Amino acid sequence: MIRKKVIAGNWKMNKTAADGVALTKDIVAEIGRETGVDVVVCPPFTALESVAHVLEGQAIKLGAQNMHPEKNGAYTGEVSAEMLRTLYVTHVILGHSERRAYFAETDAFINKKVLSALANQLKPILCVGETLAERESGTTLAVVQRQVEGGLQGVTPEQLTSVIIAYEPVWAIGTGKVATTEQAQEVHAYIRDLLTKLYGAALAQKVRILYGGSMKPSNAVELLAQKDIDGGLIGGAALEARSFVELVKAAGAAK
Ligand code: PGA
Numbered sequence: 001m002i003r004k005k006v007i008a009g010n011w012k013m014n015k016t017a018a019d020g021v022a023l024t025k026d027i028v029a030e031i032g033r034e035t036g037v038d039v040v041v042c043p044p045f046t047a048l049e050s051v052a053h054v055l056e057g058q059a060i061k062l063g064a065q066n067m068h069p070e071k072n073g074a075y076t077g078e079v080s081a082e083m084l085r086t087l088y089v090t091h092v093i094l095g096h097s098e099r100r101a102y103f104a105e106t107d108a109f110i111n112k113k114v115l116s117a118l119a120n121q122l123k124p125i126l127c128v129g130e131t132l133a134e135r136e137s138g139t140t141l142a143v144v145q146r147q148v149e150g151g152l153q154g155v156t157p158e159q160l161t162s163v164i165i166a167y168e169p170v171w172a173i174g175t176g177k178v179a180t181t182e183q184a185q186e187v188h189a190y191i192r193d194l195l196t197k198l199y200g201a202a203l204a205q206k207v208r209i210l211y212g213g214s215m216k217p218s219n220a221v222e223l224l225a226q227k228d229i230d231g232g233l234i235g236g237a238a239l240e241a242r243s244f245v246e247l248v249k250a251a252g253a254a255k
Contacts, residue, residue, distance in 0.1 A: 005251040006231035008040040009238025020047035024054040026241035036252040052088045063091030069112035081120035097170045107150025125164045132171035166233040172213025188228035217246040224254035
């Protein structure tokens with residue numbers, strides 16, 4: 001089964017609209033119509049509309065970094081799936097470890113967002129991953145299982161292939177400490193086994209599982225060569241066109 005690789009850039013709270021437009025133009029100039037890889041850029045809310053204009057007619061997709069599960073209402077500071085859709089957003093990162101840690105997001109709340117995103121034709125990039133303490137206490141797989149099962153509650157088999165899962169060990173995010181290929185592949189394979197139990201092998205083989213956590217051109221080739229690693233969710237290295245484009249090229253060259 002050949003799964004199309006995905007390279008998604010998570011800009012986090014970086015880039016004004018003008019900076020985001022400049023970065024996106026540089027990326028488009030290099031890989032605008034590249035179709036061998038699904039490329040997604042995820043700017044902050046305030047840059048989505050400007051970046052959407054740059055992406056018009058291009059193969060690169062636009063993602064948001066978060067959303068609220070409700071359609072509208074008294075949720076000060078929040079944005080709904082429907083609002084994102086009007087800005088030509090196609091993907092949304094959900095359950096990122098920074099949201100879990102700093103904004104107390106639970107699996108149940110993230111699950112509501114996943115269901116709302118899917119109901120609005122947005123593709124969720126569901127993030128899971130253990131902290132250093134959890135890895136050291138030997139609970140990595142149990143934590144990942146809880147997050148995957150919790151996040152996917154109520155997702156139908158028809159919807160599953162619209163979901164992208166990102167395995168991001170929290171201790172590797174923004175720290176320069178990348179998981180070894182063996183550590184990453186072990187968890188990716190575990191997630192795919194879990195999906196097989198939940199949805200059957202045929203569907204599980206279609207789901208893209210990305211690695212995230214200090215991925216950069218120098219370590220991407222080895223990670224992307226692993227059987228169950230289908231791309232990357234990139235933070236730091238997505239803030240600069242050159243490294244992001246190199247990652248897209250590495251994904252395009254990976255078997
Ligand atoms: P990083 O971030 O590449 O800077 O480690 C990845 C992420 O948090 O998605």
